[in-house]
Amino acid sequence: MINSGYVSEATKVLMTTLLADFGIQLAGFSVSALLQTEKFYDLLGSTAFIVCTYVSLFKPWNDQDQYNAAGHYTALHPRQILASSTTVIWALYLGSFLFNRALRHGDKRFDRIKTRPRRFFFYWHVQGVWVALTALPVYLTNSIPGEAHPPIGLRDILGFVLWGGGFAFEIIANYQKQCWRKEIGRDYKRSFISTGLWSLSRHPNYFGECILWFGSYLFSSGAFSAVLSNNPEQTILSPWMTRLAVLSPVFVTVLITRVSGIPLLERENDRRLKDVVAYWKYKKQTSMFVPTWPHPVAE
Numbered sequence: 626m627i628n629s630g631y632v633s634e635a636t637k638v639l640m641t642t643l644l645a646d647f648g649i650q651l652a653g654f655s656v657s658a659l660l661q662t663e664k665f666y667d668l669l670g671s672t673a674f675i676v677c678t679y680v681s682l683f684k685p686w687n688d689q690d691q692y693n694a695a696g697h698y699t700a701l702h703p704r705q706i707l708a709s710s711t712t713v714i715w716a717l718y719l720g721s722f723l724f725n726r727a728l729r730h731g732d733k734r735f736d737r738i739k740t741r742p743r744r745f746f747f748y749w750h751v752q753g754v755w756v757a758l759t760a761l762p763v764y765l766t767n768s769i770p771g772e773a774h775p776p777i778g779l780r781d782i783l784g785f786v787l788w789g790g791g792f793a794f795e796i797i798a799n800y801q802k803q804c805w806r807k808e809i810g811r812d813y814k815r816s817f818i819s820t821g822l823w824s825l826s827r828h829p830n831y832f833g834e835c836i837l838w839f840g841s842y843l844f845s846s847g848a849f850s851a852v853l854s855n856n857p858e859q860t861i862l863s864p865w866m867t868r869l870a871v872l873s874p875v876f877v878t879v880l881i882t883r884v885s886g887i888p889l890l891e892r893e894n895d896r897r898l899k900d901v902v903a904y905w906k907y908k909k910q911t912s913m914f915v916p917t918w919p920h921p922v923a924e
Contacts, residue, residue, distance in 0.1 A: 635862055638768035642681045647753045649673040654749040658742050663735035664727045666752065671720025673756045678712050681767040702774035704781060708763045708845045711788055715837065718792075722799060734889070759838060759877055762845035762870040769861050773851040784843025787836055794833030798822045802830070814897060819907050825916035827907075828890065831881045832914055839874040846870060882914060 653669035679685075682705060738744045766774075801821040809816050822829035849867045853859045881887060891913075898904040910919045 635765070635768040635866060638681055638684060639764060639866075641684075641686060642677045642764050643757055645680045646673050646677050646756045647750075649676060650749045650753040650756075654746050657739070657749075658745055661739050663739050664724070666735070666749070667723035667727060668720050670752045670756060671716040671723070673753070674716035674760055675713050677756060677760065678709050678716075678763060678767070681764040682709050700771055702771035702848070703777055704774050704844060704848055705767050705771060707781070707785065708766050708841065711785075711792075711837075711841060712760050712763050715792060718796065733893075755880070758872055760841070761873050762842045765862060765866055765870055766845040766848040769848050769851050773853075773861055774848045775850060778847060781844040781847045784840045784845075784847070787840030787843060789837075789840070791833040791836030791838075791840060794822065794836065795830045796833075798830035798833060815901060817894065817898060817901070817904050817907065819911070822916065824911065824919060826912050826914060828887050828914055829916060831886050832916060835874065835878045835881060838877045842870065842874045887913065 649669055649672060653665055657663065657665050682701070735745070735748070738748060798821075801823060802818055805818040805820070806813055826832055846867070849860075849862055849870070851861045853861060894904070
């Protein structure tokens with residue numbers, strides 16, 4: 626049986642975080658629909674991650690949450706600092722990267738949507754769901770009092786290594802593609818990148834993205850077994866919350882590999898490069914997602 630006081634507190638943290646998330650999406654949609662622009666979409670998505678992380682960690686609606694019964698400040702646990710800082714670092718990087726790209730090249734996803742308010746609103750709503758589910762383990766670990774967290778262990782270390790490796794993979798892949806596109810110039814529409822990490826995977830940036838969220842789930846979930854100080858038989862988080870958190874890395878991977886990431890790019894590349902023989906050879910010998918050494922294809 627779960628202590629109802631702690632369950633309601635964790636639920637309060639989660640609900641307030643979600644309100645902040647969808648409030649940002651609604652504000653972003655209102656301005657963007659009025660201006661008929663998509664340029665703020667990714668920027669506000671990343672901003673929502675940062676705001677939601679702050680809300681879940683510091684609980685600004687109730688300052689008393691930061692103090693114990695004696696009135697002393699309750700220190701954050703290193704796991705909470707790790708989970709929150711990695712999320713903010715990733716959001717700052719991705720937000721600036723995508724915003725700069727949108728300013729330079731626009732976003733073809735919204736060419737026919739930004740002038741249709743209902744469909745445009747749906748896309749902003751989907752972004753809210755993305756923010757909510759992707760960093761859900763982080764929000765939940767922040768909802769647990771710092772003094773109740775179990776010590777940092779092997780799971781946390783493994784999770785941080787995965788996060789660091791995935792983040793590095795994403796940054797390097799994006800940097801390599803930026804350099805390639807700058808070098809190729811106007812020939813972009815008849816060319817494709819196949820060097821560096823892109824020789825091991827057709828979408829190495831997306832692979833890194835999925836890996837880092839698996840890592841984030843691992844070190845965030847290290848706190849899910851936290852129990853009440855006055856009753857070691859009772860866990861702080863309810864079972865449904867900890868099970869829901871598993872959706873985070875699964876959701877990100879399915880979204881990227883089956884819905885809005887890789888499928889859209891694959892269709893676009895197939896259309897754009899349909900007459901380029903070298904592209905089809907590259908596609909046959911290079912893994913779509915998980916990096917592997919290229920497999921030679923017979924001529």
